[in-house]
Amino acid sequence: MTAMSMAQALNAALRDALRADERVLVFGEDVGPLGGVFRVTDGLTKEFGEERCFDTPLAESGIVGLAVGMAMGGFRPVVEMQFDAFAYPAFEQIASHVAKTRNRTRGRVTLPMVIRVPFAGGIGGVEHHCDSSEAYYAHTPGLKVVTPATVEDAYWLLRDAIADPDPVIFMEPKRLYWSKEAFSPSGRRRAPGFGQAVVRREGRDATLVAYGPGVPVALQAAEAAAADGVSLEVVDLRTIVPFDDETVTSSVRKTGRCVVIQEAQGFAGVGAEIAARVQERCFHSLAAPVLRVTGFDIPYPPPKLEHAHLPDADRVLDAVDRLQFDDRPDVVHLSREAS
């Protein structure tokens, strides 16, 4: 098994989906001969022809609307929004049609389609290229919202998304595109399905809940904490909608403490939802408030300053430090240099 990047795994997932099901189509801006600005669609036009992977005019509402019509007509379109903020022109199509069509036709018209959105920052991108927009979609009933944090999940969750009977917003953490892992698409599937979170690392003292780009940060923090004798459990949500309450709450009930990690600006983000749910469901197990570690409530900052904005392991460890372990002399406080 050779190492594969997340971008390559996504490419393989598209390729395999196109092979497996002739109803699958890929289109968007620059996804044809160029292979997408992140090369996720590399080689698809060549292998499957222009009918099945093609460039469209430059209009995101048109792209999503075209996908709606094609899905109504029996296809399974997978469209690419070039960057997070460039999906906003399609917001009406997404919120008013993609999300609502099944419901407003009582299940008679379904829209099995995937909207791929490279999202979040950490790549030194200029303005409008690093928004974290998952909350907009997660707040919109009728959409499923998914984000992989590992190469394996990138492959399998995208296959799942394409096979799913419902529209899926597939959020790809840009900064993980180049992260590699030993993975073979043809190997036995180990990844669980849609709607299931996984415990990426077991721990006793507190639970870190993360998704997408936050997961490696959580793992890094847990690693650093371990060196100090603090045992952190890391839960990777994988799908934001549907939400896996089961996995999250059983972890928090076990550890009694919880920090939620989200790169997006904090206010009314997905992290707020997680914190609200966890305290609703685990109140009597909690030894401390559920804390959130998020980006600031500011437009995504420029390359020179993004390090100040992005939640990193240090910020996570600071939060862990505020989890009121005073009654737990066995847990040492974490110092900043720990990471």
Place this chain on the structure above:
Amino acid sequence: MTAMSMAQALNAALRDALRADERVLVFGEDVGPLGGVFRVTDGLTKEFGEERCFDTPLAESGIVGLAVGMAMGGFRPVVEMQFDAFAYPAFEQIASHVAKTRNRTRGRVTLPMVIRVPFAGGIGGVEHHCDSSEAYYAHTPGLKVVTPATVEDAYWLLRDAIADPDPVIFMEPKRLYWSKEAFSPSGRRRAPGFGQAVVRREGRDATLVAYGPGVPVALQAAEAAAADGVSLEVVDLRTIVPFDDETVTSSVRKTGRCVVIQEAQGFAGVGAEIAARVQERCFHSLAAPVLRVTGFDIPYPPPKLEHAHLPDADRVLDAVDRLQFDDRPDVVHLSREAS
């Protein structure tokens, strides 16, 4: 002082703002001779002429973009989105320009403008006419998000919004348009300014936090609970962004219990943010988890079924009932007929 409806108060606010400041302009779909589908702009074209209150072509992105350009040019546009879901075509203009322009020009280009959005349901509207979209805006840094629950606030918050140096999304709860109150715009101002929540009703046993259309529901619930000897405090947020942590947390610290009310679908809504903040800040004062009473995670339902969806006083009282008063024998449990 005669009774005035919320729609009339908003109309008076626009009129007075147009009189007070010649930079103020009003435009949108059907806001001219028709006076808006809710008559909020009634008579303005007649009084101020077509240059200052005018109908535009039917294109929401264009309307908001036009306002951006006019604000850059020194005006203070107040634009109307006809219904909540019809603001979605303008989402890119709102998220990528309205919200970000001050920041990305380091304060050199400011956009003092107001986007009025009639929102939420309870008026028997057909699909796309009753969305609760406040969370999309509240999650977008750079926007202020305001929603009045009283006639007086409708007038003064809109005046504040127009005078504000920042762009404001002004969410008007449709179902309160016709609610009346004794109020005179020329009377002495009692309403506090932007960013301040108010305690609408004092109470001891639990705090209900609400905004916009949720406020009358909270007051109704509090009234019913009082008959049963349960004393509920009602906090009206008034502005969602900026958020008044001070007023909310001091209330919850006093009562030790909190229910958040929000008409929008619950997942990742503003209510999640409130619940998350309250438990972060008041954890050791809380005798029970912060509970949320919200709409379901479904597209807004049709007229025949909206009653089943909308949070009402009963649903609020059910939540209050779950606030674990078992250790407080002085608090009677509320029965459903209480309201």
Place this chain on the structure above:
Amino acid sequence: MSHHQVAGLLPAPDPVRFVAEDGTAVDPPAGYRAPADEQLAEAYRLMVLGRRFDRQATALTKQGRLAVYPSSLGQEACQVAGVLALGADDWLFPTYRDCVALVARGLDPVEVLTLLRGDWHCGYDPAAARVAPQCTPLATQTVHAVGMAEALRRKGEDAVVMAFVGDGGTSEGDFHEALNFAGVLRSPVVFFVQNNKYAISVPLARQTAAPALAYKGVGYGVRSEQVDGNDLVAVLSVLTEAVRHAREGGGPFLVEAHTYRMDAHTNADDATRYRDDEEVERWAAADPLARLETYLRERGLLDAAGVTAAREAAEEFAARVRDGLNADPETDPYELFDHVYADPTPQLREQRELLAAELTAPEE
């Protein structure tokens, strides 16, 4: 591109017309064929039916049986011609205003009014009827129509898609994106603009400065035409040509019909605020149904008995609508959770239980 090619995309300088306002035939323009007599007779029948249906629906709003109704009065020639130009395998993408078209397409009238009576779904089965759900967010359906046309083309179906849109709707970005996508992809789609002169209260002059909306096509390489929308013969002729063009691989076609919305925007609207009676009366003189009737009678294709028969059928139809709508639709609150996703999420299952607890709580 040669001048000739550009000219081939532009509409006729004046709206195509076959029948004058007084019902007399005018010289048919080159390039368009008169529809067959039987088709005109069928069109007449459907226009009578459609108008009666429309009047019935409007009446039902007054009795509170419909939440709201956007009337088609005055636009029957457009809507009936749109439907008659299509074959059974073709798809129609209508707006909220196009109830008469749906009835002409043969859909159950009570189903057509499902949403407007306060239920949440579109009533009919879109795939069975090849009619998309009526669309409220303006112009969004025009892009869906292109998608469907591309789907049909890819499946090797010989079918065409027709998207209805209003004059106001042409101002939305989606209308432009739809025309552009269709132009580039050469999709078999006909965009049919019912220019009824108003978008709620906003008159055409505030909507566009174009010589006519049909002049938008050339900017997308889309062949375009304008037609007198109150002349059934002309609308049917032009749309038939547009459908043929699209079906035979010629690519998309944009047709603008000049018509008039005789009623207010919906029953909830007050049109006196923004237009005067005189204007409405002027257009009443151009009534599409009266015009077709005169034309058919003068050409001997319709007699008094035919008129009576059409009216009686329409009365019967209206009675069915009335009866159907007087019965309260059954709405099941639990169904709110059933169609959000293929399977309800765990969250929705919990919420369903919450609702069940509320609904079954003893009313003490």
Place this chain on the structure above:
Amino acid sequence: MSHHQVAGLLPAPDPVRFVAEDGTAVDPPAGYRAPADEQLAEAYRLMVLGRRFDRQATALTKQGRLAVYPSSLGQEACQVAGVLALGADDWLFPTYRDCVALVARGLDPVEVLTLLRGDWHCGYDPAAARVAPQCTPLATQTVHAVGMAEALRRKGEDAVVMAFVGDGGTSEGDFHEALNFAGVLRSPVVFFVQNNKYAISVPLARQTAAPALAYKGVGYGVRSEQVDGNDLVAVLSVLTEAVRHAREGGGPFLVEAHTYRMDAHTNADDATRYRDDEEVERWAAADPLARLETYLRERGLLDAAGVTAAREAAEEFAARVRDGLNADPETDPYELFDHVYADPTPQLREQRELLAAELTAPEE
């Protein structure tokens, strides 16, 4: 609207041209005046400067001094003409690609590159320069331009607004809404499309099926023209006429310039994936700078000394750019919170404190 009026809105069937590819003068088309000699000399100077600036910026990406740079190589005639057609009180709404235009407008080149070097703001003061921040979300600036034009008109200013947009950008809904608003409001705005044949990798044929993008104007009642974008004389002449038209109350004007993007989309792009060298070489033969140089020399408006002087000034300018960008910009992380709102919210103040605690924590 008469046929005559329609014809008055349509562009010339072939792009307006004053100078052939080999630099010789061709018959000037009716209705357009040749720019004054001094203006052409000034244009030449600015094109030399702009090109040198552009080469310098591209070089700086290789050294990591710029995060990314979208080159204007080959589009200098368009960008310089756009600026020269405007007066000091007129406004310019540029895209990310239009750095050469900004430099031609006289902005400090280091300020122009502020955003591209990794800072978050646009560097220059938009109000002082009457240049909007360079816009990344495609076509959104075209609507802002209309708003600004309306603001100027309402303030009684005699100023015109010019919005730059790319061929790809014309596909966005906002472009359509901007043209439509401007048409209806008769706003003093010029839409200037630099059709450089590609939107990143997507060629024009996949972007539009229009005979030319300039044919989009008629659908909005907007006067339109197409011009050879590599012929400075022609672009300047047509834009000058467009600006005059707008300034004198004639309403908006759409100009499409046919040009070519010689470099890849940005330094990060790999153009070999989607176009062949041959095509690029063909366009190299149509180079706008060489063409103007030949034309001016042949007309005796430029001599060897003039060429040398322009080049030397450009070298000096490039050195300034290099030096300016070799100094690291100062970025203050606390400023992240300063410009989100006029006054930071209580939430932002808290977050600022959190960051301060992080940044001042002892590195134990």
